[in-house]
Amino acid sequence: MFDAMITAAEQLADPTIWLVVLISAVYGVFMGAVPGLTATMAVALIVPTTYFLSPLHAIAAIVTLEACAIFAGDIPNALLRIPGTPSSAAYSQDVHTLTQRGKAGLALSTCLGMSVIGGILGALLLMLFAPQLARLAEQFSVIEYFWLYLLGLSCAVIASRGSKASAACGLFIGLLLSTVGLSAVHTQARFTFGQPELGQGINFIPAMIGLFGLSEVLRNVASGNDPSHRATTHPRMTLLRDLFQQVLPAAWRRRLITLRSSLTGALVGMLPGAGADIAAWVSLGISRRKQAAIAHDDDATRLEGAADATTANSSALAAAWVPALVFGIPGDSITAIVIGVLLMKNVKPGPEIFTAQAPLAYSIFWLFLMANLVLIPVGLAAIRLGGFLVRIPHKVLMPAIVLFCTLGAYAVSGSSFDIGVMLAMGLLGFFLDRWSVPLGPVVLGLILGGPLEERFIQSLNTADGHAWGLVARPIATLLALVTVALWLSMAYPHLTPSRERSPKAIDS
Amino acid sequence: MNRVIVVVWSCMLITLAGCERHGTYPNRPIVLICPWAAGGGTDRLSHQVAFGLEQQLGVPVNVVNATGGAGVTGHTRGALARPDGYTLTMATVELNMLPHQRMTNISYRDFQPLLMLNADAAALFVRTEAPWANLAELTEAVRNHPGRLKASGTARGGIWHMALAGWLNSLDLGPDDIRWISIGGSAPSLQELLAGGVDVVSCSLPEAQTLLDNQRVRCLGVMSQQRLETYPDVPTFVEQDVDWSMGGWRGIAMPLGAETQVVRTLVDALATMAESPQFIEFMRTAGFNRRIARPAEFERVMAQHHEQFGKLLSNEAFAETSEGRFGPMVFPMAAVSLLVLSMGAIWHGRDKTPRKILNRRIKLTRGGAEMLGIMACVIGFVLVVESAGYLITAAVMSAGLMMMMRVRWYWSLGAGVILAGVTFVVFATVLRVPLPYGWLG
Structure with a gap:
């Protein structure tokens, strides 16, 4: 195994690989930073060009794209409160609040630093345990997925700041919105009012752009001269100093928490269909449980929450490759494309890929390490460039954001109907914001509502309609217990051990 | 006055670009x-x-x-x-x-x-350790215990479901004698097969290739007239005395x-x-x-x-065949009732959480008109973009919005045109997003 790792590492000494990695990093950061352009789209676009590349080069391009795009989603997230990718939606409010308090530089260097650390830890974990982890993933049937989705949704409520009732309200709005369109299990149209476009349901990317992006513009415009929204003009941008004096020491001080977050990311990311967005929520949920009783609105807890979530979503990426490599079952849409590329290159996924094609398999994880290293300079440059955004006068920036929201919504599937969705969601987001309902849970509800319902009905069908079928398998029982425990702890916060309630300064 | 200039600008752009419209x-x-x-x-x-x-x-x-x-x-x-x-x-x-x-x-x-x-023919897969060695044995199991086996491969009503139902139909069995679990896509269905949730998966051979090569699943037959060149070892249904072929x-x-x-x-x-x-x-x-x-x-x-x-x-x-007692409206109704409950909880706890809510202090004063303006612009964009094309619509929209935000008109126009041009080049040329060309041909 170690020989294979070394052979794999030697292959990467080729300077052309570094070139591919560098170009893909820049491309990935761009695609991730523009809301509406997703990492999946970026990868799908480069597939024809991989025809001319060796398998290693092709994989290098895809891995780097993916790793960089997920981080880059944090840039508009912090600066404009528009998540560039759905994985950033979990901590949108947190990082944006930091930006408004003039700490954009610190927030973004934390996101960058922790993404890199998460990515590297995730890759290392997989390098050591990939085949074993794959066996675990194999055990997941629809029932386990049902509980996993429920757990993810519960984490969204826990992880949100402010009243849990408001967060739950946001979540249920999201779930309700997810029922629009053709129901996958019933093949029956719901709430479409005879409109064929509504049959495809509310696409979550335009919805996310509207909920976060357009609603933010509307809020800015509506607030007129409210100074609290103007605080974003002069962020401190001492990125390198922040990175080395604050982020890295904090990561080391919280090393166990960081490890926990990346383990969470790796475990969730490995399950086909779960992926980076749920990983971010679950990790944030765990970290909020731990900080539950500490002061609600200080910058340190906001920063820590975002750090844990961003660690998890980056480490989830490498994990999604495991089921793809071992079983040929893609963990997300990107790895689905990857399998296509691998087959095209005559690389057959399968359990023996770690023996027969070991150098190639291990080089994937090395490439994740490499991509994360390249991400540091490219990410720093991107943050700097992004920093110019907030210096643009508001009256020019706001119209530009409106244009980008419109364009982003259109770009997803080239339909002007999605622009309408974006507009409606923008209004909804604006009003929810005024009623202090958090928007993150709305997006997660919208993403997970369909799969949750599907898995629920599939589980009941496999169990012949008996409810006990939902806990008839060991892993399902475990997940169910965790979920119920989570609900109980939400309903009775005073049951939390007092140790966690002591105002221990984790980062002060 | 400002609006007149916008119109003049747009007309100029249209005439400028109108030349290149015809060609082969x-x-x-x-x-x-x-x-x-x-x-x-x-x-x-x-x-x-x-x-x-x-x-x-x-x-x-x-x-x-x-x-x-x-x-x-x-x-x-x-x-x-x-x-x-x-x-x-x-x-x-x-x-x-x-x-x-x-x-x-x-x-x-x-x-x-x-x-x-x-054209890809459907095929039936079972786990390697499953008791059925060939199609006849599977048929026998279905005949003896109708409704006990579960199958998947795609969503209900999808092509692979049709293939399975058609096969059952050709044997004079009911379509529910193997119960179809609606799982969207062959990859998650194969995962379900491995995890033991379903007994049979119906999908095309290439989709299960990896698992087949590693002997995690076994193929009982392919629904085509002749054996496939790429899978010469897999028997057809016709060979096993079932006259049924189906594929995508x-x-x-x-x-x-x-x-x-x-x-x-x-x-x-x-x-x-x-x-x-x-x-x-x-x-x-x-x-x-x-x-x-x-x-x-x-x-x-x-x-x-x-x-x-x-x-x-x-x-x-x-x-x-239906999905049993969980009709399509159960889930939305549950979501609505939970939503009402949570709203009740918010209402109930409104005074107990004395948090300062920044957003509540915002007054809708002159901002209201500007909000309407933004929405009108987006709606206008949707209505016009297909016919006028992205460049013109985007330039007009952003310039209009900037003017609304009290930017001088010449700055607005300049910034609008530059913004539209840059985004067009990046999205349409580099990223291949098919933006409408409209009047610019």
């Missing part, structure tokens, strides 16, 4: 609609075709994933597009099923077939009513592309069974499938 087909980017999500088999094929077609025609070919509605969205959009040859569709077998399922009125008769590229197809089509010259150009380009070594290699390694058919032959295949599905789907027993 093709002279601008072509859109290839893929009715299925990025990453799937159809999407991969679409990207490969786009890539090959681009070399043949010399203009960019962009893939758009118009997903949703089990294929309704993409096929409908493809059929209703302008038949100018700039919108093509990667049609799939679902086009033959949707009209019978009353999901859409669009059928294969609304398309001008161009070239069929692929994929091919390129365009809306009806195109000029014959355009059709000929496209068919020739596609045929050359389909014979290229690159494409053959792609189909081989990706595991797609290459089946090339010119328009007449393609149309015949579609007609045959259309009829076959019509018979199968009008079967009374099939129409009655």
Whole structure:
């Protein structure tokens, strides 16, 4: 195994690989930073060009794209409160609040630093345990997925700041919105009012752009001269100093928490269909449980929450490759494309890929390490460039954001109907914001509502309609217990051990 | 005054660009609609075709994933597009099923077939340790205990479900004698097979290739007339005395009513592309069974499938299969009641959480008018963009918004034009997002 790792590492000494990695990093950061352009789209676009590349080069391009795009989603997230990718939606409010308090530089260097650390830890974990982890993933049937989705949704409520009732309200709005369109299990149209476009349901990317992006513009415009929204003009941008004096020491001080977050990311990311967005929520949920009783609105807890979530979503990426490599079952849409590329290159996924094609398999994880290293300079440059955004006068920036929201919504599937969705969601987001309902849970509800319902009905069908079928398998029982425990702890916060309630300064 | 200037500017832009409108087909980017999500088999094929077609025609070919509605969205959009040859569709077998399922009125008769590229037969898979060694034994098990076995492969009513139901039908068994668990896609269904949630998976051979090669699953038979060249060891259903064959197809089509010259150009380009070594290699390694058919032959295949599905789907027993007591409205009702509950909780706890809520202090004063302005601009964009094109609409919209925000008009116009131009170059040229050209041809 170690020989294979070394052979794999030697292959990467080729300077052309570094070139591919560098170009893909820049491309990935761009695609991730523009809301509406997703990492999946970026990868799908480069597939024809991989025809001319060796398998290693092709994989290098895809891995780097993916790793960089997920981080880059944090840039508009912090600066404009528009998540560039759905994985950033979990901590949108947190990082944006930091930006408004003039700490954009610190927030973004934390996101960058922790993404890199998460990515590297995730890759290392997989390098050591990939085949074993794959066996675990194999055990997941629809029932386990049902509980996993429920757990993810519960984490969204826990992880949100402010009243849990408001967060739950946001979540249920999201779930309700997810029922629009053709129901996958019933093949029956719901709430479409005879409109064929509504049959495809509310696409979550335009919805996310509207909920976060357009609603933010509307809020800015509506607030007129409210100074609290103007605080974003002069962020401190001492990125390198922040990175080395604050982020890295904090990561080391919280090393166990960081490890926990990346383990969470790796475990969730490995399950086909779960992926980076749920990983971010679950990790944030765990970290909020731990900080539950500490002061609600200080910058340190906001920063820590975002750090844990961003660690998890980056480490989830490498994990999604495991089921793809071992079983040929893609963990997300990107790895689905990857399998296509691998087959095209005559690389057959399968359990023996770690023996027969070991150098190639291990080089994937090395490439994740490499991509994360390249991400540091490219990410720093991107943050700097992004920093110019907030210096643009508001009256020019706001119209530009409106244009980008419109364009982003259109770009997803080239339909002007999605622009309408974006507009409606923008209004909804604006009003929810005024009623202090958090928007993150709305997006997660919208993403997970369909799969949750599907898995629920599939589980009941496999169990012949008996409810006990939902806990008839060991892993399902475990997940169910965790979920119920989570609900109980939400309903009775005073049951939390007092140790966690002591105002221990984790980062002060 | 300001508005007048906007109009003058737009007119200038239109006249400037109006010159380049006529020319031989093709002279601008072509859109290839893929009715299925990025990453799937159809999407991969679409990207490969786009890539090959681009070399043949010399203009960019962009893939758009118009997903949703089990294929309704993409096929409908493809059929209703302008038949100018700039919108093509990667049609799939679902086009033959949707009209019978009353999901859409669009059928294969609304398309001008161009070239069929692929046909994949369905096959049945079980776990390696499963007790059934061949089709007869599985049939026996179904006959003895109808309704006990569970199968999946795609969503209810999808092609692989049809294949299984049709097989049962040909044995005079009811469509629910193997219960179908509706799981969207063959990959998650195979995962479910491994995890022990279902007993049988119906999907195409290439989709299960990895698991088959590693002997995690066993193939009981393929629903084709002859054995497949790529899988010579897999027996057909016909060999096992079951006269049933079924499979999916994929091919390129365009809306009806195109000029014959355009059709000929496209068919020739596609045929050359389909014979290229690159494409053959792609189909081989990706595991797609290459089946090339010119328009007449393609149309015949579609007609045959259309009829076959019509018979199968009008079967009374099939129409009655349902999802049991969890009707489509259960989940939304639950969401609504929980929503009401949580709103009640918010109302109940409103005074107990004395948190300062920043947003509440915002007063809707002059901002209200500007909000309306923004919404009007976005709606205007939607209405105008298809006819006027992205460049003009975007420039006018952003300039208008900036003027509304009290930026001087010349700055607004300059910034608007630059913004529109830059975004157009980045999105349409570099990233291949098919932005409408409109009046600029």
